[in-house]
Amino acid sequence: MRKIFDEGFSMDLKETFVENIQTHKGNILTFRIDRVRCPDGQLATRDIIDHNGGVCVGALTDEEELIFIRQFRYSYEEELLELPAGKLEIGENADTEAAGRRELEEETGARADTFIDLGVFYPTCGYCNEIIYLYAAKGLHFGKQHLDRDEFIEPLKIKLEDAVKMVMDGTLKDGKSIAIIMKLNEMKRNGVL
Amino acid sequence: MRKIFDEGFSMDLKETFVENIQTHKGNILTFRIDRVRCPDGQLATRDIIDHNGGVCVGALTDEEELIFIRQFRYSYEEELLELPAGKLEIGENADTEAAGRRELEEETGARADTFIDLGVFYPTCGYCNEIIYLYAAKGLHFGKQHLDRDEFIEPLKIKLEDAVKMVMDGTLKDGKSIAIIMKLNEMKRNGVL
Numbered sequence: 001m002r003k004i005f006d007e008g009f010s011m012d013l014k015e016t017f018v019e020n021i022q023t024h025k026g027n028i029l030t031f032r033i034d035r036v037r038c039p040d041g042q043l044a045t046r047d048i049i050d051h052n053g054g055v056c057v058g059a060l061t062d063e064e065e066l067i068f069i070r071q072f073r074y075s076y077e078e079e080l081l082e083l084p085a086g087k088l089e090i091g092e093n094a095d096t097e098a099a100g101r102r103e104l105e106e107e108t109g110a111r112a113d114t115f116i117d118l119g120v121f122y123p124t125c126g127y128c129n130e131i132i133y134l135y136a137a138k139g140l141h142f143g144k145q146h147l148d149r150d151e152f153i154e155p156l157k158i159k160l161e162d163a164v165k166m167v168m169d170g171t172l173k174d175g176k177s178i179a180i181i182m183k184l185n186e187m188k189r190n191g192v193l
Numbered sequence: 194m195r196k197i198f199d200e201g202f203s204m205d206l207k208e209t210f211v212e213n214i215q216t217h218k219g220n221i222l223t224f225r226i227d228r229v230r231c232p233d234g235q236l237a238t239r240d241i242i243d244h245n246g247g248v249c250v251g252a253l254t255d256e257e258e259l260i261f262i263r264q265f266r267y268s269y270e271e272e273l274l275e276l277p278a279g280k281l282e283i284g285e286n287a288d289t290e291a292a293g294r295r296e297l298e299e300e301t302g303a304r305a306d307t308f309i310d311l312g313v314f315y316p317t318c319g320y321c322n323e324i325i326y327l328y329a330a331k332g333l334h335f336g337k338q339h340l341d342r343d344e345f346i347e348p349l350k351i352k353l354e355d356a357v358k359m360v361m362d363g364t365l366k367d368g369k370s371i372a373i374i375m376k377l378n379e380m381k382r383n384g385v386l
Contacts, residue, residue, distance in 0.1 A: 119363030
């Protein structure tokens with residue numbers, strides 16, 4: 001790493017909690033507005049979304065196809081192609097791989113012989129504390145889907161190399177899916193997939 | 194694309210608005226809870242974060258170094274390395290490149306001869322409608338930073354190939370930055386950067 005400017009650097013950048021101004025609890029997240037103290041002592045407010053975290057799984061068939069989910073996302077009023085994913089249950093943060101295995105089986109009917117840790121993904125760090133745990137899954141065996149009552153999704157298979165093209169041409173927009181696809185692509189190029 | 198199951202597919206997956214249950218306005222986002230009708234006619238509730246959108250810029254020096262920002266993120270109580278980014282102003286969605294140029298100059302003091310559109314990034318599509326517009330910037334000229342009153346950041350340069358390694362080993366966690374770094378890496382490998 002190289003610094004760009006010489007002055008004022010390696011400074012303490014930390015903001016500290018002063019008081020909570022508002023808190024509103026939803027079904028899957030909590031919205032709060034906090035007053036914070038900035039590094040220079042001045043006050044500012046921060047809008048924060050508290051979220052319990054999630055998992056996302058890049059499940060590869062023996063033919064190097066990735067399992068995708070086609071799903072309507074009410075937030076964007078749009079159907080999206082995403083890799084299988086889901087929320088962590090309360091207390092499940094200690095075993096995120098188990099959560100990944102559960103979500104993969106529920107959404108696609110697939111169980112995997114091997115799960116590979118691909119690190120964490122911070123979706124939108126300016127105002128949200130969600131952590132998405134990323135995994136690859138290999139050695140797939142297909143059974144039956146077990147969807148939640150209000151979950152309507154369609155699983156599809158797409159070749160990894162085609163998924164990379166769909167990231168590059170902008171067809172795939174979902175952040176966590178982009179991260180996994182491009183990590184798998186790099187692992188393949190490096191001969192470690 | 195190949196289907197996995199034969200039954201019930203290519204179905205209408207759309208959820209439609211029934212009524213708003215709660216709305217809470219913050220400084221940069223709005224939290225609302227809506228009741229929706231699922232494809233099977235049943236009702237469900239959705240927690241939604243309305244956000245005006247953002248931009249993120251992978252600015253490359255002539256030595257193929259990416260400009261990063263070290264910043265404390267109150268949401269995670271953690272310092273993160275991210276590419277320069279910022280929120281769109283209201284009405285700015287029509288010219289997101291101008292927003293990218295502004296944020297790059299404010300945070301790093303850099304102006305760019307060339308901006309390249311890298312597509313959009315949906316950070317967390319289950320409950321948020323933020324769209325982050327991704328760009329690459331080349332032909333950099335460095336001037337002075339112009340930070341917001343409550344913005345405390347430190348710019349750094351990291352070689353693109355080292356940034357890719359930091360994505361792969363999990364050091365870099367910020368989603369929008371991962372997407373840009375891995376897209377630039379793929380463009381370089383394909384000889385189009």
